[in-house]
Amino acid sequence: MFTLAIRRDAYRPVQRIALIFLPWLLLLAGWYAIHYSGLINPALVPTPRDVFWRFIELSKTRLPMDVLMSTRRVFLGVLCGIALAVPIGFMLGWYKGIRTFIDPLINFFRALPPIALIPLVIVYFGVDELAKTVILFYASFFAGVIVMYEGISQISPIYVRVARTLGATDAEIFRKVIVPLAVPHMLTALRVALGVAWATLVASELIAAQQGLGALIQNAGSFFQLDIIYVGIICIGFVALFMDMALRAIAKRFVSWQERIA
Amino acid sequence: MTGPTRIAFQNVSVRFPTPGGGDMQVVDNVSYDIRDREFVSVIGPSGCGKTTMMNIVAGFMQPTAGTVTLDGKQISSPGPDRGVIFQEYGVFPWLSVKDNIAFGLSLRANRAASAERDEICSRYMRLMGLAEFADAWPRMLSGGMRQRLALARAYAVKPQFLLMDEPFGALDAQTRSAMQDLLLEVLAAENKTVMLITHSVEEALYLSNRIVVMTARPTRIREVIEVPFAYPRTDALHESREFGELRSHIRNLVMQEYAQQALQRNPQPA
Ligand SMILES: Nc1ncnc2c1ncn2[C@@H]1O[C@H](COP(=O)(O)OP(=O)(O)O)[C@@H](O)[C@H]1O
Ligand SMILES: [Mg+2]
Numbered sequence: 001m002f003t004l005a006i007r008r009d010a011y012r013p014v015q016r017i018a019l020i021f022l023p024w025l026l027l028l029a030g031w032y033a034i035h036y037s038g039l040i041n042p043a044l045v046p047t048p049r050d051v052f053w054r055f056i057e058l059s060k061t062r063l064p065m066d067v068l069m070s071t072r073r074v075f076l077g078v079l080c081g082i083a084l085a086v087p088i089g090f091m092l093g094w095y096k097g098i099r100t101f102i103d104p105l106i107n108f109f110r111a112l113p114p115i116a117l118i119p120l121v122i123v124y125f126g127v128d129e130l131a132k133t134v135i136l137f138y139a140s141f142f143a144g145v146i147v148m149y150e151g152i153s154q155i156s157p158i159y160v161r162v163a164r165t166l167g168a169t170d171a172e173i174f175r176k177v178i179v180p181l182a183v184p185h186m187l188t189a190l191r192v193a194l195g196v197a198w199a200t201l202v203a204s205e206l207i208a209a210q211q212g213l214g215a216l217i218q219n220a221g222s223f224f225q226l227d228i229i230y231v232g233i234i235c236i237g238f239v240a241l242f243m244d245m246a247l248r249a250i251a252k253r254f255v256s257w258q259e260r261i262a
Numbered sequence: 263m264t265g266p267t268r269i270a271f272q273n274v275s276v277r278f279p280t281p282g283g284g285d286m287q288v289v290d291n292v293s294y295d296i297r298d299r300e301f302v303s304v305i306g307p308s309g310c311g312k313t314t315m316m317n318i319v320a321g322f323m324q325p326t327a328g329t330v331t332l333d334g335k336q337i338s339s340p341g342p343d344r345g346v347i348f349q350e351y352g353v354f355p356w357l358s359v360k361d362n363i364a365f366g367l368s369l370r371a372n373r374a375a376s377a378e379r380d381e382i383c384s385r386y387m388r389l390m391g392l393a394e395f396a397d398a399w400p401r402m403l404s405g406g407m408r409q410r411l412a413l414a415r416a417y418a419v420k421p422q423f424l425l426m427d428e429p430f431g432a433l434d435a436q437t438r439s440a441m442q443d444l445l446l447e448v449l450a451a452e453n454k455t456v457m458l459i460t461h462s463v464e465e466a467l468y469l470s471n472r473i474v475v476m477t478a479r480p481t482r483i484r485e486v487i488e489v490p491f492a493y494p495r496t497d498a499l500h501e502s503r504e505f506g507e508l509r510s511h512i513r514n515l516v517m518q519e520y521a522q523q524a525l526q527r528n529p530q531p532a
Contacts, residue, residue, distance in 0.1 A: 156350075158348060158350060158352040159352060159354060161322065161340075161346075161348070161352070162346070162348065162352040162354075162415075163365070164321075164322075164339075164340040165320060165321075165340045165341070165342070165344065165345065165346040165416075166342055166345075166365060166366035166369060166371075166372075166415070166416075166419055167341060167342030167366060167369050167370075167371030167372055167419060168369050168371070169369075169370065169371075172369055172370065176365070176368075176369075177354070180354075180356040180357075181356065255356075256399075257355055257356045257357075257399045257400075257401070258355070258401075
């Protein structure tokens with residue numbers, strides 16, 4: 001009788017795929033153009049082809065381990081950061097009284113770039129895995145906590161009132177009203193934290209890392225191996241992209257009631 | 263209408279603290295009884311304190327002075343015996359239409375077996391014209407449908423009272439009139455005691471047994487009007503002479519209170 005859902009993308013599959021690849025092809029074309037334009041010394045801009053072959057070569061040696069180590073660090077850092085950011089962000093968002101006191105504190109720490117903390121982290125946590133995880137934890141906690149509490153504080157109190165008038169107990173309100181409303185914000189916090197953690201990765205691997213994409217880039221930098229630097233950067237981009245896509249797919253399942261997924 | 267008193271306002275006053283550190287009187291010594299199975303409408307200038315009075319009955323707040331009792335007991339908290347319909351609907355966006363209606367039945371306070379729950383849900387979905395949308399998300403519904411959903415959800419737990427705060431205010435004229443007829447239809451089948459806040463004199467006259475006209479803030483009862491029309495009521499009632507006379511009488515009262523309110527807010531130099 002009524003058409004409920006409006007088709008969102010009116011493109012046919014072939015068109016869709018073409019449209020997805022188009023910006024990437026343009027990027028490659030631009031890259032070649034810069035290389036051959038003569039505006040920059042071509043020796044300073046390896047071609048996509050050079051970078052691709054370097055990628056193949058590294059895939060057979062250290063690259064898989066680098067990707068694994070970095071992914072593991074990001075994963076661990078984000079996991080710990082979000083595990084703490086969700087309850088704290090929730091408290092700050094829900095109990096508006098606390099926020100007045102805690103808000104300046106959070107913004108103070110959030111404003112500090114994680115790189116600036118590296119010397120201190122080395123002093124207190126040494127130079128091995130723990131230190132890197134701490135940096136990533138720091139970055140993802142502060143990114144996640146803000147998203148979480150901004151989101152929670154915008155939840156309209158009407159749903160709680162409605163549930164009360166239907167006879168819900170406090171525990172039922174938490175389980176059946178507050179949790180479903182908090183889940184989308186948790187997922188957004190997770191996505192933002194992942195993005196920030198990847199961005200902080202190179203910094204965290206500045207701490208005497210032997211393995212990891214950040215370490216790969218650092219080492220290549222000292223030997224002026226520009227093509228390897230490019231391989232490292234592109235790998236970070238792609239791994240982060242895939243993680244984000246996976247998370248979005250999960251989010252779609254959990255929050256299909258929302259108009260769009262942030 | 264001479265049923266037993268169900269809800270009683272006794273010398274109810276409400277004051278709210280103001281940011282300046284003082285306080286503002288909103289409700290001034292209101293005493294009023296709502297009797298069993300009565301449909302009472304409350305009408306008055308906006309900002310006078312109508313929602314505040316309903317919030318006390320709903321159990322969201324306590325009066326500063328006086329008491330509001332339900333069957334003789336002071337109201338202290340919300341409960342499933344009093345269904346509340348909010349102006350902004352408050353439909354749960356994360357639940358389908360069917361699960362919204364089933365929400366109350368899934369709570370410990372009124373848990374129903376799943377077969378019974380399904381039956382209640384289908385009945386109200388049919389009644390409210392939502393059957394085809396059982397699995398739809400609320401965001402896909404029109405305003406009128408959301409309002410019906412809120413009504414169905416409140417009904418599902420079988421409240422003895424319905425407290426409605428300008429429930430049809432956001433709807434267009436046709437939808438609004440259809441919702442009024444639907445409400446009367448549903449009420450005829452299941453006896454309930456209703457307190458309705460509205461801005462529409464016509465709506466109050468069409469639906470209620472009694473209309474309480476409130477004054478500008480601090481609000482008192484200006485006049486209580488007995489509505490003489492028998493149920494079931496039909497649209498033709500709007501055209502009757504008596505309806506017209508009562509309508510102008512109540513409009514006059516409300517206009518006077520609005521004028522009073524304007525005067526209080528911008529006092530004219532003498
Ligand atoms: N919780 C509150 N704190 C302070 N002032 C309030 C509160 N609730 C309502 N008020 C004030 O009380 C007055 C009456 O409000 P309300 O009952 O919502 O009016 P109505 O429903 O008649 O439009 C308004 O001036 C409003 O600003
Ligand atoms: Mg109001």
